[in-house]
Amino acid sequence: MALLGSFLLSQDEKLGEIIGSSPMQNPWFTPQNTRMAVRAIGKMLNQHDLESWIAREGLADHMAGPPKSIGLVLAGNIPLVGFHDILCVLVSGNKAMVKLSSQDQKLIPFLLEKLVELLPALKARFEFTDRLAGFDAVIATGSGNTSRYFDYYFKNVPHIIRKNRNSIAILTGKESANELKLLGKDIFDYFGLGCRNVSKLYVPRNYNFREFFEAVEDFNPVANHHKYNNNYDYNKSIFLVNQDKHLDNGFLLLKESTQLASPLAVLYYEEYTTLPNLENTVSLISDAVQCVISNHIFPLKSAGVAFGDSQQPKLWDYADRVNTMQFLKEL
Numbered sequence: 001m002a003l004l005g006s007f008l009l010s011q012d013e014k015l016g017e018i019i020g021s022s023p024m025q026n027p028w029f030t031p032q033n034t035r036m037a038v039r040a041i042g043k044m045l046n047q048h049d050l051e052s053w054i055a056r057e058g059l060a061d062h063m064a065g066p067p068k069s070i071g072l073v074l075a076g077n078i079p080l081v082g083f084h085d086i087l088c089v090l091v092s093g094n095k096a097m098v099k100l101s102s103q104d105q106k107l108i109p110f111l112l113e114k115l116v117e118l119l120p121a122l123k124a125r126f127e128f129t130d131r132l133a134g135f136d137a138v139i140a141t142g143s144g145n146t147s148r149y150f151d152y153y154f155k156n157v158p159h160i161i162r163k164n165r166n167s168i169a170i171l172t173g174k175e176s177a178n179e180l181k182l183l184g185k186d187i188f189d190y191f192g193l194g195c196r197n198v199s200k201l202y203v204p205r206n207y208n209f210r211e212f213f214e215a216v217e218d219f220n221p222v223a224n225h226h227k228y229n230n231n232y233d234y235n236k237s238i239f240l241v242n243q244d245k246h247l248d249n250g251f252l253l254l255k256e257s258t259q260l261a262s263p264l265a266v267l268y269y270e271e272y273t274t275l276p277n278l279e280n281t282v283s284l285i286s287d288a289v290q291c292v293i294s295n296h297i298f299p300l301k302s303a304g305v306a307f308g309d310s311q312q313p314k315l316w317d318y319a320d321r322v323n324t325m326q327f328l329k330e331l
Contacts, residue, residue, distance in 0.1 A: 005045025071135035076101025170294035180215030182308030
C-alpha cells in the first residue's frame with residue numbers, strides 16, 4: 001500500500017490525465033480539488049502510518065480467517081471519498097464488492113488498477129458491481145434519506161450505514177490570522193461539500209468577524225466556479241427577499257442559526273457565553289458532528305482537528321467515528 005501512496009504523490013502522466021479530465025464527469029471535481037484528494041490519500045498511505053495502523057488494530061492476528069464479501073456503497077460528494085472503505089476491506093483480508101457513485105466512476109478504478117500492478121495478488125480481492133448481491137456485510141454511505149432505505153434493505157446483514165454529517169469550528173477570539181486562514185481550508189476545500197468541511201462556527205458573544213473575513217479573503221476564487229457561484233447567488237437572494245440578517249464578503253454568506261448543516265456557500269454561526277456551556281451544546285449534537293476544529297479541548301476528543309487539517313485524515317480517522325476495522329474483524 002505504501003507503494004501506491006508513493007505513486008499518488010508522483011507526477012505520473014496517466015494520473016495527471018485522469019485528474020485533468022475529472023470535471024467532465026463531475027463539475028465539482030476540479031483538477032485542483034481532485035489533485036488535493038489524490039495527494040491526501042498519498043500522504044495517508046505512508047509506511048510508518050500503515051504499520052502503526054495495522055499494529056493498533058491487531059490486523060496481523062486477524063488475517064488468518066476466511067475472507068468475507070463486503071458490499072460497499074460509495075458516496076461521490078468529493079473525489080475518492082470511498083477509497084478508505086475499500087482500503088479497510090482489502091487490508092483486513094476480505095473481498096470488496098464495490099458499487100461506485102455515479103459521480104466518481106474513474107478515479108477509484110484507476111487507483112485499484114494501479115494497486116493490482118503493484119500487488120497482483122489483490123486482483124481477486126475486489127470487483128465492481130451495479131447491484132450488490134451475495135455479500136456477508138455492507139458499508140453504505142448516503143444522505144439522511146438514503147440511509148433509511150439502506151437501514152431497511154440491509155437490515156438482515158451486519159452493516160455500517162452512514163448519514164449526513166457536518167463539522168464545526170470553535171473560535172475563542174484569540175486565534176491568530178494564520179489560524180483563521182487555515183480555517184478557510186476547512187471551510188472551502190472541495191467547495192465545502194465534504195462531511196469534514198466546516199458548516200458552522202461557534203463564536204463568543206459579540207464576536208467581530210472582520211479578522212475572519214480578512215483571513216479568508218484569499219479563498220475568493222471559489223466564486224469563479226459557476227456551480228458554487230449559483231449557490232451563492234441563490235442563497236443571497238433568499239436572504240434578501242426574506243430580509244434575513246446576514247454577513248456577506250462577496251463569496252461567503254454568514255447567518256446566525258442554531259442549525260448545523262448550512263447550504264452551500266453559507267456558513268452558519270452561533271454565539272456562546274462560556275466554554276463549559278458550549279461543551280454541553282456540542283455534546284448534544286455529537287451524533288451529527290464529524291470534526292471539531294478548535295484550539296480548545298472538547299469532550300469529543302476523537303473528533304478534534306487542528307485548524308486546516310480537516311481534509312487530511314489519518315488512516316485511523318474513521319468516518320462517523322465508527323471503527324471500520326473493528327467492524328470487519330468482528331464479522
